[in-house]
Amino acid sequence: MKKFVLNLLLFGIVFFIYDKAFIVFKNLSADKEVDKRLEFLLNGKINKDIIVMGSSRGADNIIAGQIEKEIGKTAYNISYPASNVEFHEFLLRTLLKFNKPPKMILMPLDEPVEFIPTNTQVFRDERLYPLVKYDYINQELVDRGEKNALLSQLFVLHRINKTNLNLRQKKFTPEDTIMPCGSMPISFQKPGRKWIYEINYTYSTANEVQRKVEAFKKIVATCKKRHIKLVLLTVPNYKNLNPAFENRVRKLVNNDAVIYQYNTQNPIYLDKSYFYDENHLNKKGAVIFTHELADYLKSRI
């Protein structure tokens, strides 16, 4: 028994020392990222008047730099493609913890998947892993059940994941090029689209994911508490708007947020040459929509 325990202890010590070699990966992986926005948030570098926060509909369709120029207020876009409302709640929490609260948050809604299950919009935890050197990020992964608090303190290998091993400098892709203002408009059209207009669907609250609804309510409540004006946006889609979804959102916000709907009468939103795909504008369309939005915001900030 003594030999067994001693060998076990010896291996434990060897593994503990070996594990520390992976500190290199933990500490360097953040530097190799091309999208620095989350790290800017953690370092308190996003002190702006207006924050755009959402999924790809926020990232592609709204150009924060243009808003800044048109209404004379500082603006920044922290929208992440393929992110869901839980991730947006995390972004807001992080923003308010490390930065000055903004005056206004623009949050595009992801009709119809804002609250219902989908594989296309997730909590982007792979965006968190390059930043695991920050205890705040590690704690978020622990809170989400991805990591164990004690193990992640003891072992670097538990704290990182396989993506941290890639220490090559990341580069922008044509779809994910980020402007200095954080926006990611796309200047071309996605090939092979069917461009089917008018997709009708039935919206049912029975399909909603409670965690998503709670995250959304938390965003609304936090903005109210911190006196931040929350503007929820329906952004141009190459399809019909569903009043049932809009009514659901109105019920959830209970007058604690404003809902802005894009100008559905504007004929350019029926012209596919202004779109990247059925759900996103291209840069040409984003400029027009941002201008329209800036006009609306001028009188409200």
Added chain:
Amino acid sequence: MLFNSWPFLIFFTVFFVLYWFGFGKNLRLQNLLLLVGSYFFYAWADWRFLFFLIGVSAFNYFLGIYIEKSHSDKNRKWLLYVGLLQGIGGLAFFKYYNFFVVSVNEVLASANITVGLETLNIIIPVGISFFTFRTISYLLDVDKRKMEATKDWVVFFNYVSFFPSLLSGPIDKAKMFVPQLEKTRNFEYGNASEGMRQILWGLFKKIVIANNCAPITTEIFGNYQNLPASSLLLGAFLYTIQIYADFSGYSDMAIGIAKMLGFSITKNFDFPFFAQNIAEFWRKWHISLTAWLTEYVFTPLSISFRDYGNLGLIFAIIINFTIIGIWHGANWTYVLFGFLHGCYYIPLILNGTMNKKKKIAKGKWLPNLRESISVLTTFLLVMLTFIVFRAQSIAEAWHYFERLFSMSLFSKSPQLRIPVLVLIAFMMIVEWLSRENDHVFERLELKWKKPLRFAFYCLVLTTIFLFSSEEQQFIYFQF
């Protein structure tokens, strides 16, 4: 409580210390601790059925004693039948009642008869298939006088509920396991370190291989109507690997944990993907179940049908494998899975090679061409049946096959993940190199010096940490 979970690590560490240091000198107390530990482990999974488990244990304990005491053969048989009725009846009610009702309704409906038998909202006790087979094996062995009924209730209750193998096997026969509970166990360094190594490899297979295959197979089988045939082939391949890594990983952990407690339990897998035909595959896959059914079902059946020659043997094999199929659960897909494997035996029975044992590439690094073709063919045959096993219904399996055999088989699958294939290749290479051993790291301390061993453990632990995927339930818990 999953073996690869934080609560189990705490539970087992405390248990291990108490087991050897606190109660190691007193067998009765050590067995009592084992029983309490097993019940705690079971209650953690589902406390509602703990009383059912205790009730089943008590019932079979007394029945075993009465069978042994009974002097009349007729009484012994009656008592045995009561025991079998309880075991098989319990299993039939919990696992198959709703399946039976639905099937009867469907058959009658096809003849325009409406009976309207209603299904029940039944929760299946975790591990029922495993502990029921243990109690049946015990009663059959006592009846056949292959062993004496144990008079020590703590020993018997431990046999039924031994926690390492309670939820997912291996299914130990009483005559092999009960004697181990009755004699003093001494801590042996070799056994404990072998156990830890086996746990490590089991963790690797479960966490790194099975859990990384699971999201891909779920995606492919959930959306097979819209995917190219190459994805469907990939899904079938990965599911075959997943179920092996998941179940053999669990078995390795169970055997390893038992070894650390001084027990030797039945081996469940013997590198089945290196089998050269289906008969060999089943001598290497879920060994404890096939050995159980061979002893208590196939052998009596083949003796009964011996007058019919090969036809009798084929009949016995098909019944045996259909039972193996349906043991997995109440679905026609499992029945078909077992039936197909039974059918795979027919050529082997006809050409007399069913029982031939031939070690692959004995003493060589690589198999020859003939062996390679045999191994690949066997794997392919097994893989095709796992499509049926994984499908929700036979119709779904049929559609899957229809889509699988199309021209898009030669396109690139969007679900292809090279790192997962590399990890699978690593597992297969390590297993290939260990194929003549009892398990992957057997007697490693005699072959490799300590620094090399430690380096290898570090490598395996690194992959476990880095490639750990989203937590997945063990597949065989549902059976």
